[in-house]
Amino acid sequence: MTIAQQITQASQDMPDIDAAARGLYIDGEWRPSRSGKTIDVVDPSTGAVLATVPDATIEDARASIDAAAAAAPAWRATPPRKRSEILRRCFELMIERSEMLATLISLENGKALRDARGEVAYAAEFFRWNAEEAVRITGEFGVAPSGTNRIIVDYQPIGVCLLITPWNFPAAMATRKIAPALAAGCTVILKPASETPLTAYALASIYEEAGVPKGVVNVLTTTSPGPMTAEILADPRVRKLSFTGSTGVGRQLLSEAAKHVISCSMELGGNAPFVVFDDADLNAALDGAMIAKMRNAGEACTAANRFYVQSGIYDAFAEGLAKRMEALKVGSGVGADTECGPMITRKAVDKISRLVNDSKEKGARVLCGGITPQGDGFFYPPTVLADVSDDSDMKTEEIFGPVAPLYRFDTEDEAVERANDTEYGLAAYVYTKDLARGLRVSSGIEAGMIALNRGLVSDPAAPFGGVKQSGLGREGGQHHGIAEFMEAKYIATSF
Numbered sequence: 014m015t016i017a018q019q020i021t022q023a024s025q026d027m028p029d030i031d032a033a034a035r036g037l038y039i040d041g042e043w044r045p046s047r048s049g050k051t052i053d054v055v056d057p058s059t060g061a062v063l064a065t066v067p068d069a070t071i072e073d074a075r076a077s078i079d080a081a082a083a084a085a086p087a088w089r090a091t092p093p094r095k096r097s098e099i100l101r102r103c104f105e106l107m108i109e110r111s112e113m114l115a116t117l118i119s120l121e122n123g124k125a126l127r128d129a130r131g132e133v134a135y136a137a138e139f140f141r142w143n144a145e146e147a148v149r150i151t152g153e154f155g156v157a158p159s160g161t162n163r164i165i166v167d168y169q170p171i172g173v174c175l176l177i178t179p180w181n182f183p184a185a186m187a188t189r190k191i192a193p194a195l196a197a198g199c200t201v202i203l204k205p206a207s208e209t210p211l212t213a214y215a216l217a218s219i220y221e222e223a224g225v226p227k228g229v230v231n232v233l234t235t236t237s238p239g240p241m242t243a244e245i246l247a248d249p250r251v252r253k254l255s256f257t258g259s260t261g262v263g264r265q266l267l268s269e270a271a272k273h274v275i276s277c278s279m280e281l282g283g284n285a286p287f288v289v290f291d292d293a294d295l296n297a298a299l300d301g302a303m304i305a306k307m308r309n310a311g312e313a314c315t316a317a318n319r320f321y322v323q324s325g326i327y328d329a330f331a332e333g334l335a336k337r338m339e340a341l342k343v344g345s346g347v348g349a350d351t352e353c354g355p356m357i358t359r360k361a362v363d364k365i366s367r368l369v370n371d372s373k374e375k376g377a378r379v380l381c382g383g384i385t386p387q388g389d390g391f392f393y394p395p396t397v398l399a400d401v402s403d404d405s406d407m408k409t410e411e412i413f414g415p416v417a418p419l420y421r422f423d424t425e426d427e428a429v430e431r432a433n434d435t436e437y438g439l440a441a442y443v444y445t446k447d448l449a450r451g452l453r454v455s456s457g458i459e460a461g462m463i464a465l466n467r468g469l470v471s472d473p474a475a476p477f478g479g480v481k482q483s484g485l486g487r488e489g490g491q492h493h494g495i496a497e498f499m500e501a502k503y504i505a506t507s508f
Contacts, residue, residue, distance in 0.1 A: 028117035032218070033211040034064040037073055037234070040080035041227025047072045052207050052236055057123030057355040057391045058345040066210045069233040074202075074241050075248075077231040081173045081200040082250045084228030089170050089198040093148045100144035100196060102223035107137035107188075107216075114215060118183055119346035121209045123355040123391070124309050126347055132309075135471065136184035139192040139489070142473040146495050147196035157505075165504040170198035171276060172252035174498060175245050177238070177266075178213070179258045180206035180357055181312045181413075187213055189477070189488050190255045191220075191230060197498035199253070202231045202245060208357055210234040242266065246273055253498060256280070257314075260437070260482045278486035278497045280314070280478055282411055283439035286432035287317035288454065290425075291325035293444035294466075298326075299333045301468030302417070305442050307341070307395065308469070310353045311415045312361075314483075315440040315462070315470060318412055320419045321428055327421050331399050334417060335380035338395040341415075345390070353415055355391040365393050365414035368407040372418060375402040382416070409435065425450065429457040439479035440470050461487075 034054070036043035046067035053062045067073075088096075107114065115129035122129070153166035174194050178186040187203060194201050205213035217232050235241050245251055246269055253276050256266050260282040270277050287305055289298045305317040322330045346354035356362050366385045373379065382396030393414055401407070401418040408418070422428050432441060441460040445451045455463040461479040464470040471477060476490035487493035 026112040026116065028113050028120065028211075028215065030064045030117070030120075030211060033117065033215040034066045035214070037067045037069055038214060038217040038230070038232040039073065039077050040083075040231065041221065044073070046070055052210070052234055054121055054208070054211055056120055057357055058347070059389050060391070063120055064211060066207075066214070066234045069235040069241065071241060071244050073233060074235075074244050077202045077233055078173065078245060078248050078250060080228040080231055081202055084226060085173060085200045088195075088200055088226060088229050091198070093150065096196060096198065097144045097147040099224045100140045100147060100192060103192075103220055103225070104137050104140035104144065106219045106223055107133065107140065110219065111137070114184060114212065116347060117215055118209075118212050119354070121211045122180065122183060123346040123357060124312070125351045125354045126349070127352070128309050128354075129346070132182055132185050135473070136182075136188040138473045139185070139188040142489070143192035143196040143495065146193070146492070150197070150495065150499070162505050162507045165506060167502045167504065168496075168499045169502055171498050171500050172199060173250050174199050174201045174253035174255060175242070175251055176201050176203045177242070177254070177256045177258065178203065178205050180208040181309060181314075183209040183212035184216065186257050187216060189473075189494075190257075193488070193494040194253075194255075194498045195225070195229065197495050199498050200229045202233065202251075204233050204235065204238065204241070207234055207236060239265075243269055246270055246275055249273070252276060254278070255488075255497065263484070278488070279484040280486075280488060281439075281482060281484040282437055283314040283316070283479065283483055284318045284409070284411060284435040284437040285315060285440040285442065285460070286435075286458070287320045287442040288428050288432055288444065288458075289320070289322045289326060289330055290428075290445040290447070290450065291323045292446045293326065294446060295326060295329055295333065297466065298330065298444040299337060301442060301444060301464070301466070302334055303337055304468030305464070306417050307338075307353065307415060310356070312357065312413050314411075316413070317417070317442055319408060319432075320417055321422050321431055322419055323428070324421055324423055327419070331380060331397065331419055334419075335397040338397050338415070338417065339381035341395045343392060343394060353395055356393055356414055357391065359391050361413065362391050362393050365412060365416060368405075368410060368412055369396060369398070369416060372398055372401050372405040372407055375405050377401045377405065377418070425454065429454055433457075433459045436482040437479065438481035439483035440464065442468065442470075
């Protein structure tokens with residue numbers, strides 16, 4: 014690579030924060046909020062303001078609905094191959110700009126740059142996967158059991174979609190919804206979290222460059238999500254709500270959507286058990302535990318939240334996990350050697366501290382960490398707690414941070430029973446060398462996703478979602494994700 018090429022590459026890798034914060038993205042245009050108000054975007058590593066983005070009004074929301082509705086007929090009629098090519102170009106541009114996007118994510122989210130790079134690769138893959146799915150939307154044809162007519166089933170785009178995404182994966186949570194929606198022929202309004210909006214706006218520029226027509230994707234940021242969501246869902250042109258976030262907010266959104274009979278997909282909270290049997294490969298279990306717990310510093314709905322370790326391997330696992338957690342380098346998200354970045358806000362740190370202190374008061378032993386640091390930024394150290402009581406708050410609450418609580422168990426039946434002792438059912442992790450036991454336990458655990466002898470469960474080619482209070486519907490997978498954005502139309506004919 015020549016010096017000129019190196020300079021060009023370096024400039025492409027640095028995020029243009031001003032460009033990412035230039036306005037609301039409505040109908041292919043960058044616009045200020047009609048109120049003129051803005052939202053501060055804060056760097057969690059320092060507490061300093063990175064940029065400001067517009068604080069959208071109800072009038073801005075109405076404009077986005079108008080844009081999405083106006084663009085819908087042409088996008089719906091766009092040949093699947095053409096939609097596929099546009100989605101494929103979105104994938105290619107995200108990969109080309111991956112370092113820039115990763116740096117931007119690290120700046121506004123705080124996650125370690127290595128985790129941000131992984132997120133970008135994962136997020137981009139939803140465009141490649143759905144580019145392939147866009148040309149494979151097929152119908153059904155059959156004979157009615159009576160023999161009197163033929164049954165034809167056609168799958169059509171559901172319509173204008175409202176997509177609401179959280180702050181912890183600002184790229185992946187957006188593309189996991191946008192890509193299948195566009196592949197199905199829908200137009201969308203994206204409301205990203207106000208803590209991490211820069212990535213969503215940077216991606217909007219990429220969609221535009223890739224050839225997504227104006228109005229097909231619209232992006233709004235607001236400090237009044239409740240009233241704005243209610244306004245959008247009340248419009249009869251909006252037919253789909255896809256939300257990723259807390260179970261509490263999900264319940265409120267389901268109630269609001271019910272008023273207008275809106276189709277809903279909900280990816281909600283988790284309380285993932287990580288079960289280690291005596292016969293597990295200790296090093297493999299520790300490797301998996303570090304991935305399941307420390308991906309994105311524990312700020313993930315799929316993060317291992319409760320470690321159930323069988324008595325025979327408990328002490329060795331506890332010692333090994335504490336040693337690895339204590340060795341992690343804590344620092345700024347964009348730091349070259351950072352392995353654990355800051356939490357998203359001071360409020361998040363306070364919650365983690367409350368949960369840890371509660372467990373200590375109820376008898377837990379601190380093997381490493383456990384003390385809130387002083388100074389700038391929103392940091393909490395990687396922490397391992399042994400002999401955590403079942404009546405500790407962290408057994409039932411999502412920790413959403415770098416804390417691993419350990420619980421001891423003796424029998425297989427006990428492990429399954431305790432793993433299921435939660436209102437949530439998103440993900441679970443099981444480690445054992447006995448495949449029959451592994452499959453038996455995986456079948457018995459009430460969760461939408463099981464990682465058997467693996468620390469990572471997410472894959473764009475697999476259906477992502479939970480049971481119980483962890484959500485409704487699935488994202489990703491061979492047909493599950495795109496089906497969430499389509500309606501089946503039955504045609505009866507006698508020919």
